[in-house]
Amino acid sequence: MSNQHSILKIGDWVKGKLLTGELVIGYIENLDTQGGAVKAKIVTSDNKTIEGKSIPLLNRQVNKIPDANVKNKEQIQFLIDLALETGDEEWFLELTAKLNSMRELAEGVK
Structure with missing residues (x-):
């Protein structure tokens, strides 16, 4: 596999x-490694x-989108909304935990 298709x-x-x-643009639900x-x-497409x-795609048709480097509260809140929209409970819990720890850190500074 090339670097482009990690x-x-x-x-x-x-x-x-x-x-x-x-x-x-979407996320992988299933893999056929063979x-x-x-x-x-x-999630989004030129073809609404x-x-x-859920559609099948060949590996050569897709490229992985790099993980986001979230730096602020607004970005996390946007991603929480996206997690809710896509029904990704695990990601939602991960993001809300990150947001809560940011809030606790900010309150500790005051």
């Missing part, structure tokens, strides 16, 4: 291009009819 795993956010040319394919839940659907 090792993909379930939950990774990916962007890609369908064979018909539409751009897609066939070199993934099943991705599409596939948003919210």
